[in-house]
Structure formats: structure tokens, C-alpha cells
Amino acid sequence: MPRTRRRTVLPATAAVLGLVLTACGSRVGEDGAGAASAESCVDTSGDSVKVGAINSLSGATAINETVIRDAIELAVEEINSDGGVLGKQLDLIAEDGASDPTVFAEKAEKLVTSDCVAAVFGGYTSASRKAMLPVFEDNGGLLYYGQQYEGLEDSPNIFYSGATTNQQIVPALDYLKEQGVTSLYLVGSDYVFPRTSNAIVKAYAEANGIEIKGEDYLPLGATEFSTIVNKIRTADADAVFNVVVGDSLVAFFREFTSAGLTAADMPVMSMCLGEEEVAAVGVENVQDHLASWNYYQTLDTPENTTFVDAFRAEYGADRVTSDPMESAYTGVHLWKAMVEEAGSFDVADVQEAADGVSYDSPGGTVVVDGDNHHISKTARIGQIRPDGQIFTVWESDGAIEPDPYLTTYDWADSLSD
Amino acid sequence: MDVVVSQVFTGLSTGSIMLLAATGLVLTFGQMGVINMAHGEFIMAGSYTAFVVQQATASVGASLLISLVAGFVVGGLLGVIVEVTLIRHLYHRPLDTLLVTFGVGLVLQQIARDIFGAPAVNVRAPSWLSGSVEVLGAVIPRTRLFILVLALVCLAALAAALKYTALGRRTRAVMQSRDLAESSGISSRRVDLTTFFIGSGLAGVAGVALTLIGSTSSTVGQSYLINAFLVVVAGGLGQLRGALIAAFVLGLLQSFIEYSTTASVAQALIFVVIVLFLQVRPQGLFSLKTRSLV
Numbered sequence: 001m002p003r004t005r006r007r008t009v010l011p012a013t014a015a016v017l018g019l020v021l022t023a024c025g026s027r028v029g030e031d032g033a034g035a036a037s038a039e040s041c042v043d044t045s046g047d048s049v050k051v052g053a054i055n056s057l058s059g060a061t062a063i064n065e066t067v068i069r070d071a072i073e074l075a076v077e078e079i080n081s082d083g084g085v086l087g088k089q090l091d092l093i094a095e096d097g098a099s100d101p102t103v104f105a106e107k108a109e110k111l112v113t114s115d116c117v118a119a120v121f122g123g124y125t126s127a128s129r130k131a132m133l134p135v136f137e138d139n140g141g142l143l144y145y146g147q148q149y150e151g152l153e154d155s156p157n158i159f160y161s162g163a164t165t166n167q168q169i170v171p172a173l174d175y176l177k178e179q180g181v182t183s184l185y186l187v188g189s190d191y192v193f194p195r196t197s198n199a200i201v202k203a204y205a206e207a208n209g210i211e212i213k214g215e216d217y218l219p220l221g222a223t224e225f226s227t228i229v230n231k232i233r234t235a236d237a238d239a240v241f242n243v244v245v246g247d248s249l250v251a252f253f254r255e256f257t258s259a260g261l262t263a264a265d266m267p268v269m270s271m272c273l274g275e276e277e278v279a280a281v282g283v284e285n286v287q288d289h290l291a292s293w294n295y296y297q298t299l300d301t302p303e304n305t306t307f308v309d310a311f312r313a314e315y316g317a318d319r320v321t322s323d324p325m326e327s328a329y330t331g332v333h334l335w336k337a338m339v340e341e342a343g344s345f346d347v348a349d350v351q352e353a354a355d356g357v358s359y360d361s362p363g364g365t366v367v368v369d370g371d372n373h374h375i376s377k378t379a380r381i382g383q384i385r386p387d388g389q390i391f392t393v394w395e396s397d398g399a400i401e402p403d404p405y406l407t408t409y410d411w412a413d414s415l416s417d
Numbered sequence: 418m419d420v421v422v423s424q425v426f427t428g429l430s431t432g433s434i435m436l437l438a439a440t441g442l443v444l445t446f447g448q449m450g451v452i453n454m455a456h457g458e459f460i461m462a463g464s465y466t467a468f469v470v471q472q473a474t475a476s477v478g479a480s481l482l483i484s485l486v487a488g489f490v491v492g493g494l495l496g497v498i499v500e501v502t503l504i505r506h507l508y509h510r511p512l513d514t515l516l517v518t519f520g521v522g523l524v525l526q527q528i529a530r531d532i533f534g535a536p537a538v539n540v541r542a543p544s545w546l547s548g549s550v551e552v553l554g555a556v557i558p559r560t561r562l563f564i565l566v567l568a569l570v571c572l573a574a575l576a577a578a579l580k581y582t583a584l585g586r587r588t589r590a591v592m593q594s595r596d597l598a599e600s601s602g603i604s605s606r607r608v609d610l611t612t613f614f615i616g617s618g619l620a621g622v623a624g625v626a627l628t629l630i631g632s633t634s635s636t637v638g639q640s641y642l643i644n645a646f647l648v649v650v651a652g653g654l655g656q657l658r659g660a661l662i663a664a665f666v667l668g669l670l671q672s673f674i675e676y677s678t679t680a681s682v683a684q685a686l687i688f689v690v691i692v693l694f695l696q697v698r699p700q701g702l703f704s705l706k707t708r709s710l711v
Contacts, residue, residue, distance in 0.1 A: 057535075058523075058526075058527065058530075060636055062530065062535055062635070062636075063535045063536055063537060063634050063635070063636070064535075065535075066530070066534075066535035066536075067535065067536065190680075190681050216679060216680065217679060217680065217681060218680045218681070219680065219681055219684060221636070221639070221640045222640070222680060223627075223630060223631035223632075223640055223641075224431055224434075224671070224680070226423075226427040226430060226431070226558075226561070226672070227424065227427050227672050227675040227676050227680070228675075228680070230420065230423045230424065230427065230676070231676065233556070234420060247537060247631065247632040247634055247636065247637070247640070248631075248632075249632075250537060250539075250631055250632030250633075251630055251631040251632065254542075254560075254629075254630060254631075255558070255630075258547065258548065258549055258558035258559070258560055258561075259549060259556050259558060260548065260549050260556055276536045276537075277537075279536065279538075279539060280536060280537035280538060280539050280632055280633075280634070281539065281632075282539040282541055284541070284547075
């Protein structure tokens with residue numbers, strides 16, 4: 001018996017070791033060949049051109065990314081029925097990132113080097129973007145990342161159509177300060193975005209005399225919030241700054257509400273609570289609390305009415321639209337605008353033409369910054385109403401210029417080192 | 418003082434949730450030796466049953482009670498289907514069962530996403546469970562009290578069934594010695610099937626109860642699965658009282674460590690405690706005493 005067991009274990013170990021080695025090996029090869037293969041293989045001779053999408057349709061973040069895929073497909077269809085880009089129809093090649101950064105990188109490599117797509121739309125977690133970044137840089141591809149994130153990045157091969165920190169986190173803090181909040185409790189899921197965003201919150205708080213009463217993180221997907229809610233209740237802060245994401249939001253707000261805490265005593269300002277999350281949490285558990293995004297389904301603009309109607313006609317009247325969907329949708333349209341400005345699908349031409357390209361998105365007019373590849377966005381604080389929709393209670397004076405490294409804020413000096 | 422009371426209750430509540438998720442596993446993993454990675458998806462099936470029942474019934478209060486029964490049946494039937502089609506062929510091959518049931522779990526998650534859509538759905542708690550009660554200055558949510566009671570009731574019912582019913586006696590006989598039980602005329606096949614039905618059904622009940630606490634989405638089961646396995650392993654395979662003690666000890670440890678440190682540290686320390694404990698007692702808190710030579 002022991003002998004057979006050893007026999008089965010050994011080949012398995014060898015297989016695992018082999019995997020690790022080949023992974024490292026191919027990585028080195030890629031880097032070496034990267035500079036040489038930067039020439040893109042995009043085929044623009046026919047009457048259609050290929051584009052790619054990578055979103056997770058399986059795994060932990062499939063819940064959030066499936067709806068983003070819907071928005072991307074809608075944008076591609078709209079562009080096609082409107083005559084395409086430079087007279088060419090778009091041929092969307094869709095891949096499943098499976099909530100795994102390694103899979104994202106593999107699929108990105110396939111799309112860029114073997115399908116030869118002109119651009120890729122997608123990516124969700126920062127880990128997935130970081131994993132894809134070298135693939136796009138080494139192979140001269142283009143990624144349109146449509147998700148609010150923690151900033152501190154700019155790549156010539158990525159355009160960021162989601163908010164960076166000065167378009168979401170800083171406005172949320174400005175709003176709370178304006179409302180007379182003098183102490184905060186920070187709670188978040190334990191990964192890069194909440195930790196980075198709370199570092200910004202703490203720097204801001206120190207400069208503005210706001211006291212941080214506590215800071216807690218739970219593993220992604222955690223459902224056990226009673227200890228944290230106990231801590232929050234006894235700390236008695238003016239407001240809670242919430243960067244809990246995904247499924248855990250449900251458990252957090254249910255625990256918060258059943259502990260007898262309400263928005264009147266202690267409002268929760270959430271960074272990742274969109275229309276879909278409100279529906280999952282149950283509006284009775286989250287009513288009157290606050291959210292900070294650039295887009296809400298309730299925005300009263302002609303562009304948004306068109307977007308919401310088109311989305312519902314395509315996917316059903318019970319569906320909601322949210323900020324991450326709007327940003328991804330905007331990313332596709334921005335690519336079209338950039339290509340038309342450049343008059344070419346070539347990546348270098350698109351990068352050249354990007355600066356100043358604008359698009360009337362559902363969330364307002366956005367303009368691309370050619371230096372950092374982010375876009376200007378209007379910040380909006382929303383409040384959750386009894387019908388489950390989020391209504392704007394404050395909005396910035398026009399679009400805020402993107403500042404992914406927070407260089408224009410004195411209090412943020414300590415963050416850059 | 419009220420902090421201590423709060424944390425004791427939090428610990429008991431965390432423990433009761435682990436216990437509820439683990440009770441079914443005590444049967445299927447502990448007694449039958451099947452490492453069922455799809456147990457989490459049986460929990461999820463229970464959660465979605467609660468959602469469907471709530472959509473179909475007018476009263477939120479009644480829907481919870483109907484769901485508990487319906488969740489048991491749905492979880493149990495799923496378990497039986499998986500047992501008959503797959504696991505039956507893989508007894509005595511634990512590694513294969515592990516991989517196969519892991520695959521079954523992924524398939525079930527995808528089916529749930531196809532039927533109910535990717536975003537999580539909301540199952541409302543009945544009004545008699547909303548809000549909290551105050552005990553010695555500590556605020557205790559009613560939903561958590563309900564789950565604590567439900568977990569103890571499920572465990573007691575299962576213990577009573579094993580001890581006093583004919584089926585229970587047969588189950589224990591098969592567990593102690595499959596060959597001897599068969600040669601005494603017990604159909605181990607039927608016992609296996611019934612045990613799997615009850616074990617998976619209890620996962621369904623857990624799923625219904627967990628809609629009161631967390632989200633209802635395709636991945637809900639995964640977040641409870643690891644802790645459920647921990648409870649069964651630390652308590653001793655097939656030992657209900659072991660699971661009971663292990664669940665509450667782990668829950669209390671978690672809540673007090675988390676209060677003084679952070680959730681991630683608490684989770685890691687729990688694993689350290691269990692690893693150390695299993696070094697000393699590899700068989701868990703309790704173990705089956707037999708005169709068998711193997």
C-alpha cells in the first residue's frame with residue numbers, strides 16, 4: 001500500500017514542478033521576443049475587423065463581469081448597425097477569463113497574437129489587469145479597461161475608461177467632509193483596491209482633521225460580519241467608509257441593519273455598491289445609505305435614456321444598468337472615436353490620436369487624456385431610495401480631470417513614496 | 418461587558434452556521450467517507466429554493482418555513498441523483514470522488530447562473546426575524562438567534578434518528594463494519610442512498626437558513642464549504658457531538674481573535690490551531706471505537 005501511494009505521488013509532483021518550470025521558461029522567452037514581435041498582425045483588408053472581449057463568465061467574479069460583457073456586446077452591436085468603424089463591421093471574439101488572472105493573460109495573448117484583434121475590451125480585478133498588462137505591452141496590443149480602480153498606473157497600451165481615485169474616492173471624502181463628518185470607520189475586503197483606497201482615505205483624513213476610528217478588512221467573499229459590526233457600533237464614528245465588494249456586501253449590510261444601525265445614525269459611504277448590489281442586498285437593508293460612482297441608472301440625460309432603453313430592449317425590462325457597465329460600454333465607443341480620429345486601426349496611430357478624443361457617454365461627455373490614458377469623468381454621490389434606484393444628491397462641477405497618481409493634491413504627497 | 422457578551426454570542430452564532438453547514442457532511446463525509454466537494458452547491462440549491470419559494474408565495478413569513486422543507490427535499494434529491502449516477506461507482510476511491518464532485522459543483526454553479534442570472538438575488542427575511550433583541554446590553558440579531566436554534570434542532574433530530582430509529586441503527590451498523598452489516602442482511606446500498614439523501618438534504622436546509630445572513634448567488638456554497646470540512650475533521654469523522662463541540666469552539670475562537678486582531682489573522686490562526694490539534698489527535702475530538710484490526 002505505501003509503495004503504490006508513493007508511486008502515484010511522484011509523477012504528480014514531477015508534473016507540478018514541470019508546470020512551474022515551463023511557466024517560468026515561457027515567460028523569459030516572451031520577454032526576449034517581445035520587442036521584436038511588437039509589429040501587430042491585425043488584418044484590415046476585409047470588410048470586417050476583429051475585436052476581443054475578456055470577461056469572467058465563470059468563477060468568483062462572474063456575478064459582476066457577466067453584465068459587463070452584456071454592455072460590451074450592446075456597444076459592438078450598436079456600432080455595427082450604425083455602419084461599423086471606418087466602414088468595417090466589428091467581429092467580436094469573446095473569451096472567458098474565469099476569474100483567474102493567469103487565464104486573463106493567456107486569453108489576452110491568444111486574442112492579440114493569434115486572433116490578431118484590433119483592440120480588447122475587458123478585465124475586472126486589478127490582478128487581472130496587471131496580469132494582462134505585459135501581454136499588451138510586449139505584443140503591441142490595445143486594452144480598454146472599463147473599471148473604477150486604485151490608480152497609480154499608466155500604460156501606453158491600456159486606456160482606462162473607469163474612474164481613478166480622484167474621480168471617485170476623493171469626491172466621496174469631500175462630500176462627507178462637507179456634511180460635517182469628523183470621524184470615519186474604514187471597512188473593506190482584503191485585497192489591493194480597498195487597501196490602496198483606504199491609504200488615500202487616511203492621508204486625506206490626516207490633512208483634514210478627520211479621525212479614523214478603526215480599520216478592518218475581511219477576506220473576499222466573507223459572510224461573517226458580526227464582529228466588525230460590533231466594533232463599528234462601539235467605535236461610534238460619524239460615518240462608515242465602505243470598500244467591501246461583491247457578495248460580502250450582502251452580509252455586511254444585513255448585519256449592519258439587524259444590529260439596529262441606520263443611515264440616520266451612521267451613514268455608510270460605499271465605493272462598490274451599484275444598482276445590482278442594491279437589488280441583491282435588499283433595499284430594506286441599505287436604504288438612505290450613500291454610494292460614490294460616476295454613473296447611475298437614474299441620470300436624466302438623453303444619452304442615458306437611450307442607453308437604458310437599448311439595454312433593456314436587448315436584455316429584458318427587469319435589468320438594471322450600473323457604473324461598471326457604463327464604463328465598459330463607453331470604452332468600446334471611445335475606441336471607435338479614437339480609430340476614426342486616427343483614420344486607422346493601427347495601434348501606434350490610435351495612441352497618437354487619442355489625446356482630446358471625446359464621447360458623449362451616458363454619464364456625460366468624457367475626454368481622453370493622451371498622457372495618462374485615463375478619461376475625464378463627472379463624480380456623483382448617490383443615495384439609495386426605496387425603489388432600489390440610486391439618486392444623485394451631489395455632483396462635481398463638470399468632469400474631473402483624471403489624476404491617477406494624485407499629483408495635484410498636497411496631502412497625497414506621502415502616498416507616492 | 419456588553420462587548421464580551423456580544424462576542425460570545427457572535428462566536429456561538431458563527432459556530433452554529435458552521436455546524437449547520439457541517440451537519441450533512443458529518444453523514445456523507447464522516448460516515449460514508451465520501452469527500453463531497455459539491456456539498457457547497459447543495460447548500461446553494463437550498464438558497465435558491467428559498468428564493469423560488471419566496472417568489473411563489475405571498476407571505477414572506479410562511480415562505481421561510483415552506484422553504485426549510487422544500488430546501489431539504491431539493492438538496493436531498495440532488496444528492497441522490499449525484500450518488501446514483503456518479504458517487505456509487507467511486508466508493509473506496511476517495512481521490513476520484515473528490516475530483517468528480519468538484520466538477521459536479523462547477524456544473525451546478527453554471528446551471529444556477531443560467532437559470533437565475535449571474536447577479537445575486539435577494540431573499541427577504543420575514544418581519545418576525547428583522548431587528549434584534551437586547552441581552553445584557555448586547556445587541557443580538559433575531560436572524561442569528563433563529564439560525565442558532567435551527568442548527569441545534571437539526572443536530573438533535575439527526576442524533577435522535579441515528580440513535581432511536583431502525584434506519585439509524587442500520588446506518589451505524591454499516592458505518593462500523595460494512596461487511597458484517599451486509600452479512601447480517603442489511604442492504605448497505607439502501608442505507609447509503611438514504612444517508613446521502615439526509616446528508617444532502619441538511620445542506621439544503623443550511624442553504625435556506627443562510628439566505629438570512631449572506632447573499633444568494635451561484636458561489637454561496639463555496640464560502641461555507643471549507644469551514645464545514647474543518648468542523649467535521651476536528652470533531653472526528655462521523656461524530657455528531659464532536660462536530661457540535663468543534664463548531665462552537667472554532668466559532669468562539671474566531672470571534673475573540675477577530676475582535677482583538679483582524680478577520681484575516683483570525684482565519685489563519687484557526688487553521689494553525691486545527692493543524693496543531695490534529696498533530697496531537699489525528700482522529701479528531703472523538704473517534705469510533707471498534708475492535709477491528711485495521
